[in-house]
Amino acid sequence: MIWVGLRQQRTETLVAAGILILLAVLLVPTGLQMTSAYHHDNLSSCLGDTTSFACGASIRSFMSRFAAIGALTSWLTLLPGLVGVLLAAPFVLEIENGTYRLAWTQSITRGRWVVGKLAIALCGSILFSLAFTLLVTWWRTPFTRLEGRMDTSVFDSEGIVVFGYTLFALGLVLAIGILWRRAVPALLVGFGLYIVTRVFVDTWLRQRLVTPVSATWSSAGPEPAGLGRAWVLSEWPSDKLGHAIPSPIGPCIGSFGGHAKAIIPNCVARRGEGFTHTVFQPASHFWPIQLIETGMFGGIALALVAFAAWWTHERVA
DSSP, X not given: OHHHHHHHTHHHHHHHHHHHHHHHHHHHHHHHHHHHHHHHTTGGGGTTOOSOHHHHHHHHHHHHHTHHHHTTHHHXXXXXXXXXXXXXXXXXXXXXXXXXXXXXXXXXXXXXXXXXXXXXXXXXXXXXXXXXXXXXXXXTHHHHHHHOSOSHHHHTTSTTHXXXXXXXXXXXXXHHHHXXXXXXXXXXXXHHHHHHHHHHIIIIIGGGTSOOEEEEEETTSOOOTTOTTOEEEEEEEEOTTOOBOOSOOHHHHHTOOSOHHHHHHHHHHHTTOOEEEEEEEOGGGHHHHHHHHHHHHHHHHHHHHHHHHHHHHHHOO
């Protein structure tokens, strides 16, 4: 049974392996270049140094040099969903084509057939997620040391959330496919729902999973502790109590160039206030959010897989 299941899943498994190989071909050479440049420029000595002009120049040079390849990470988050959808395809195809009936007329019971088929898909999803996470985490090590990993495009590819994403896509297609019994439409709809769900979580839900931190700080003083590598949710000019300044500073902002962290304090200082209120998720919240999000996606995935198994065992004739 296991050997037959592996043969039936081999095309999708080879596609998933091919995706990993192509990703490795792209990331390994650039990863080695980034690691070499990081050590050559001695950027480790600049970690936590926000005042040195030399460190600032070296970090900006490094970031600009690898900015194009760094932007690629925002697209990598599609791969777990794509692989999860692919690995669900053989099961749905068997239901659509009715080839499961041949196995059930032999010595293989329904329960054994369902468990064997789904176990192979689940194991393939876990192995892909592990390899994907290790590769991307290694590749992004210099960026992570300099910028942290709370940014959405980074958060989605490190830690343990990739396991939840891949299993969620797998379970989604299995549940839709077992009801619809049409493989191609089920794959397309499942992948579309996966993207919609991920966008909702990335843009709205994630920032609310753990209570963010608020801080009011003087533009003339140092940044609050934990803000350097944090995920800034909102930031505005304020008085020393954190109350937003009501008068517009749009004309002032337009006269400056650069990042908002430099613009807003300068404009506020012109008005004589000199304070900024920031709401952010610090780097220390990385693992709590990872655990919650992985549990959420993984729990839904297991429920969908269990539903597909039950429906196949009890309702499919």
